[in-house]
Amino acid sequence: MSKRDYYDVLGIKKGAAADEIKKAYRTKAKELHPDRNADNPKAEDQFKEANEAYEVLKDADKKAAYDRYGHAAFEGGMGGGGGRPSGFGGGQGDFASAFSDVFDDLFGDMMGGGRGGGGRQRASRGADLRYNLRVTLEDAYAGIQKTIQVPTSVQCGSCTGSGAEGGAEPTTCPTCSGMGKVRATQGFFTVERTCPTCSGLGQTIKNPCKECSGAGRVHKERALSVNIPKGVETGTRIRLAGEGEAGLRGGPPGDLYIFIEVAQHELFERDGVHLHCRVPVSMIVAALGGNIEVPTIDGGRSRVAIPNGSQSGRQMRLRAKGMPALRGAGQGDMFIELAVETPVNLTSRQKDLLREFEDLSEDNNPESKSFFKSVKGFWDSMKG
Ligand SMILES: [Zn+2]
Numbered sequence: 001m002s003k004r005d006y007y008d009v010l011g012i013k014k015g016a017a018a019d020e021i022k023k024a025y026r027t028k029a030k031e032l033h034p035d036r037n038a039d040n041p042k043a044e045d046q047f048k049e050a051n052e053a054y055e056v057l058k059d060a061d062k063k064a065a066y067d068r069y070g071h072a073a074f075e076g077g078m079g080g081g082g083g084r085p086s087g088f089g090g091g092q093g094d095f096a097s098a099f100s101d102v103f104d105d106l107f108g109d110m111m112g113g114g115r116g117g118g119g120r121q122r123a124s125r126g127a128d129l130r131y132n133l134r135v136t137l138e139d140a141y142a143g144i145q146k147t148i149q150v151p152t153s154v155q156c157g158s159c160t161g162s163g164a165e166g167g168a169e170p171t172t173c174p175t176c177s178g179m180g181k182v183r184a185t186q187g188f189f190t191v192e193r194t195c196p197t198c199s200g201l202g203q204t205i206k207n208p209c210k211e212c213s214g215a216g217r218v219h220k221e222r223a224l225s226v227n228i229p230k231g232v233e234t235g236t237r238i239r240l241a242g243e244g245e246a247g248l249r250g251g252p253p254g255d256l257y258i259f260i261e262v263a264q265h266e267l268f269e270r271d272g273v274h275l276h277c278r279v280p281v282s283m284i285v286a287a288l289g290g291n292i293e294v295p296t297i298d299g300g301r302s303r304v305a306i307p308n309g310s311q312s313g314r315q316m317r318l319r320a321k322g323m324p325a326l327r328g329a330g331q332g333d334m335f336i337e338l339a340v341e342t343p344v345n346l347t348s349r350q351k352d353l354l355r356e357f358e359d360l361s362e363d364n365n366p367e368s369k370s371f372f373k374s375v376k377g378f379w380d381s382m383k384g
């Protein structure tokens, strides 16, 4: 199959100027874009042809050779890009990768700098750390200063952070030629990814430091004093800027996040800023009324007046005896729920008194008495 003339392929005159060639090629590339040519099987071949023509004509030397000798100038399989750094994967001549060359060429600036340039990433920011801290409800009420042991990494003393045994200089990464990034094709786009060989550092180490395995930093526990403010809840996050993992080779450190978990309390149940608590009350106090003392979260006790005739389950509110609001004024309330206790282990004297009480109750509460009698009758009939 005879090759078409490169100028014809791009639809321009012989000997056209560089900017004219580029413009024509841009137009062709748009025309032959895979998105517009889903049902044109020839588009791929046409695009390859245009690509090949452009590869030659954009290069002053190749263009001069072509103008002079025609296709004969490149006999022997010249054609594809050339000058492409190794290690990018993707076979030459594959449609997607060919297209990516176009996009490199046309929109290379947008993709983050030229191929040969610097952009070397030596230092990188340390990772953020998460630390789960469990505190008591009392701690959450009052706030507390805690010293925690944070596992973190610090500069390796053995290699002074270089990562190389004996402090030797690291060498340029062969995969990314020191750029720290590699390009890969996805469809017809080129995406830049962090280099997998050097993790974006642009450098590799021949003899990694034994102490740190080449990372330039070692793990260490660090004691850190943390201020836990009043009012924290399970799920509260406290950020300590710059207290995270050390940066890689001089990069800034990450942040430390403390995730609070407030432990269950044996007496109090928390509902936002309010506290709930069940308080046992003797049958006598519940019936006659009286004062009781209830424990509060601040460690003290509060006196509560129980009205006479209180039933089990009655709720009472103690204002401002709940939890403080986090980072703000205000205090929740404490709600107590009365649990009337039935007396047990009665002496025969107490039993007699209660029977006497029962008999007397008929006078001021006859309905209650007859109700219990009917219930008793019901149960007896079930048994019998
Ligand atoms: Zn690399």
Ligand SMILES: [Zn+2]
Pocket: 156, 157, 158, 159, 160, 161, 162, 163, 164, 209, 210, 211, 212, 213, 214, 215, 216, 217
């Ligand atoms: Zn080291």
